[in-house]
Amino acid sequence: MPTRREFLGAVAAGASAAACAGPGVVRSAEAAASLSAADNARDEDFWAEIQRAYSVDRSAINLNNGGVSPSPGFVQDAMERHLRFSNELPSHNLWDVLQPQREEVRVELARQFGCDAEEIAITRNASEGLQTCQLGFDLEPGDEVLCTELDYPRMLTTFRQRERRDGVRLVTFPIPAPNEDLAAIVDLYRRRLSERTKLILCCHVISVTGQVLPVREIVALGRDRGIPVIVDGAHAFGHLDFSVRDLDCDYYATSLHKWMCAPHGNGMLYVRRDKIGSLWPLMAAPAGKSDDVRKFEEVGTQPLANSLAIREALAFHKDLGAQRKLARLVHLRDSWIDRLTRHERVRLLTNVRPGFAGGMAAFTLRGVKAFDLTAHLWKVHRIKTSWFRMGEFGGVRVSPHVYTKPSEIGRFCDAMDAIIRGGIPS
Ligand SMILES: Cc1ncc(COP(=O)(O)O)c(C=O)c1O
Known part of the structure; x- marks a missing residue:
């Protein structure tokens, strides 16, 4: 696995380290300090480079990556x-x-x-x-x-x-x-x-x-x-x-x-x-x-x-490192869960203890149908989530990806706060 710095250098150049160069060609002048996956998950400078590798539409917030995900630009170029x-x-x-x-x-x-x-x-x-x-x-x-x-x-x-x-x-x-x-x-x-x-x-x-x-x-x-x-x-x-x-x-x-x-x-x-x-x-x-x-x-x-x-x-995934990637996905997941679960009407449908879940989780909002909630999030806030039927109110699944910005999670939580306070117009 390349160091963080080698990897970022390659991403900034428009390719993952292995994709652009083959073994060992992308080199940094000095060895980068390596962080644990958990510390790395909070290193926004690192993740900002990863975000830039994707050409996604930032006028919308895509929290339905469990459905289908975008490819980084250099993957699209290869195709x-x-x-x-x-x-x-x-x-x-x-x-x-x-x-x-x-x-x-x-x-x-x-x-x-x-x-x-x-x-x-x-x-x-x-x-x-x-x-x-x-x-x-x-x-x-x-x-x-x-x-x-x-x-x-x-x-x-x-x-x-x-x-x-x-x-x-x-x-x-x-x-x-x-x-x-x-x-x-x-x-x-x-x-x-x-x-x-x-x-x-x-x-x-x-x-x-x-x-x-x-x-x-x-x-x-x-x-x-x-x-x-x-x-x-x-x-x-x-x-x-x-x-x-x-x-x-x-x-x-x-x-x-x-x-x-x-x-x-x-x-x-x-x-x-x-x-x-x-x-x-x-x-x-x-x-x-x-x-x-x-x-x-x-x-x-x-x-x-x-x-x-x-x-x-695959080269991008390998260079990023499965552990590093999962830790970031879990960090993004926890950041929305921490805010939403402050509301007593929100019930988490996923056990997020280590080993029980990755970066995806689902919740239900008492009194609001999941379909109506996801439709409102899209129509009013341009936020994509996905819904499913389970019991009377069903659930909403939230699935950020490595390119998701913390500010986008924040906007999703703000939108949810507004919905919980003011409801959804019928
Ligand atoms: C659990 C599960 N199995 C199978 C599939 C089908 O995947 P694909 O669309 O790649 O065929 C999906 C798609 O979301 C899924 O969630």
């Missing part, structure tokens, strides 16, 4: 460069020149995820990787698949289609928000298992609340009974500081256009090497490719510009 090159001589530049470079992306993704490159497929988003797993196991009528009611709606839809098509049964159960006890969560899964359970889907980070689940324990629960566990990591990679070894899972899919800030339309699927052969791909692949992870990428002609620019996004 545009590849796109222009593709169009100069498509059949040659796209297939002969750029396609082989996807292998370098695979290697770098594997390095950062902590696995072998032969276990990584580059997908178009988390949904594609997850559906590969959800639809890729042979199931019999009456077999059960298990997940929570707070799993991502599209993933529930995928299992519901399997119910209609294959006669399997989807078993879901409620999960508390906030989660106070990780062992109790594992127990909730355990209690729903039956002789017929053939597949479990579990979130690494719950989308609507930002709550982190005890993935390793849920995977172990399934493995003890021979039940595959698909991990929905849409919100975790590039956000939490972990490697696949910490989870010991066999199937993991994530988005790269949320916390990793790769161009939109990027995701990653991890399948443990000895499990690849028995998982069907979403689109047909030749039998000879059965044990090759690339069978999950058989989607026909597709643009390569956005997937190749994953390289720059």
Whole structure:
């Protein structure tokens, strides 16, 4: 990991250290004093440089980065460069020149995820990787698949289609928000298992609340009974500081256009090497490719510009450092939570104790519908948040990113103070 000063020098020059120079080329005259991640999280000079790497619209405040995030300018530049090159001589530049470079992306993704490159497929988003797993196991009528009611709606839809098509049964159960006890969560899964359970889907980070689940324990629960566990990591990679070894899972899919800030339309699927052969791909692949992870990428002609620019996004993330990044996200999260929770009508839906959440959290404001609140924040204050239904009033999720300014968090809190005092005109 470069020193802070080396990293900032490179960012100011318009690229991350690794992206612009390769190992060791960007050098500072003297070694920068290194701060702990927690101290660094408060170093506004450092973060001001990171903010400048993004070309976001500052007339709005984007606190919905959990939905989809912007890429730093140099990631967009790389993508545009590849796109222009593709169009100069498509059949040659796209297939002969750029396609082989996807292998370098695979290697770098594997390095950062902590696995072998032969276990990584580059997908178009988390949904594609997850559906590969959800639809890729042979199931019999009456077999059960298990997940929570707070799993991502599209993933529930995928299992519901399997119910209609294959006669399997989807078993879901409620999960508390906030989660106070990780062992109790594992127990909730355990209690729903039956002789017929053939597949479990579990979130690494719950989308609507930002709550982190005890993935390793849920995977172990399934493995003890021979039940595959698909991990929905849409919100975790590039956000939490972990490697696949910490989870010991066999199937993991994530988005790269949320916390990793790769161009939109990027995701990653991890399948443990000895499990690849028995998982069907979403689109047909030749039998000879059965044990090759690339069978999950058989989607026909597709643009390569956005997937190749994953390289720059990964380099930026690596240089920033997963620990440093998470500490900043947590710092931003705590700064709005500290102010909002002074109001007794605000209830936090996320347990933010260390290990239970990253930079995303959700709250509910008694007496105000979440949908009305998010609509008002956007219409009147140009502040983007996201809402979800949970009980009568639902919840509002707040997800800043590394480019978010503390002053923007302050404006969000001011707007909330005004709403809490004066209400929302109907
Ligand atoms: C938990 C979870 N799973 C899956 C997805 C789907 O991700 P993508 O849009 O990258 O397919 C999302 C998107 O927000 C999500 O929050």
